[in-house]
């Protein structure tokens with residue numbers, strides 16, 4: 180069967196769990212050969228790779244801390260050596276460390292900036308240097324990259340605002356190479372980092388139009404579309420999959 184992503188190599192950062200894992204599975208089911216990046220969950224990454232292979236897809240797991248530029252470059256080298264040139268980069272790895280302005284520490288500031296912004300920058304620059312025409316860079320932002328509806332999330336929100344802005348600039352930079360750059364902004368999604376039965380869940384459900392959390396697979400479906408040849412005229416866009424959070 181002719182699949183939309185056959186012969187494409189997709190690198191998904193933070194692919195071992197949550198939204199990233201669903202993206203890996205979806206892209207593999209559309210024919211991509213997937214690099215599942217992880218930092219500290221080798222067992223989850225290994226299990227996911229086994230599942231993808233059982234389902235008839237192709238995947239490998241590669242460890243790299245995306246907040247360390249040297250490891251990001253090694254990740255690209257290893258991915259290229261194992262599967263060939265990366266044609267789809269999904270910048271998914273991200274972290275949130277809540278804290279109000281007076282309390283936030285330098286370490287918590289650096290942790291979020293280094294992973295959510297610098298990691299995305301270094302990976303995207305690597306992609307820009309290596310990707311061929313038709314490539315895709317898909318940044319996972321957040322509905323918290325559009326508004327700050329509660330206290331204690333200023334740094335996380337700032338990283339996601341930044342990602343949406345960088346997406347636009349990089350779309351301009353890479354347009355001549357026929358590489359698209361887009362930002363997918365999930366609303367509340369049921370993962371270990373934001374469980375649908377967690378302490379903030381009722382508030383988050385209430386501010387969506389649909390009154391519910393999204394599923395990782397619903398984010399993955401949009402990512403798969405943006406990665407496909409059908410989305411070749413979409414670039415510099417911010418696409419929400421947020422249940423109407425931003426309506």
Ligand SMILES: NC(=O)c1ccc[n+]([C@@H]2O[C@H](COP(=O)([O-])OP(=O)(O)OC[C@H]3O[C@@H](n4cnc5c(N)ncnc54)[C@H](OP(=O)(O)O)[C@@H]3O)[C@@H](O)[C@H]2O)c1
Pocket residue numbers: 192193194195196197198199216217218219220221243244245246271272273274294319320321322364365366367368369370371372373
């Ligand atoms: N869940 C939500 O409601 C929601 C909403 C909007 C946006 N988002 C965004 O969606 C993305 C994924 O969120 P999630 O909820 O799926 O998170 P999650 O369940 O906490 O999973 C995070 C993933 O990132 C990886 N990771 C963490 N630190 C890493 C590092 N330094 N280097 C490489 N990988 C690293 C983890 O792998 P290891 O376990 O191996 O470290 C894991 O695979 C994030 O960018 C987040 O900001 C989430």
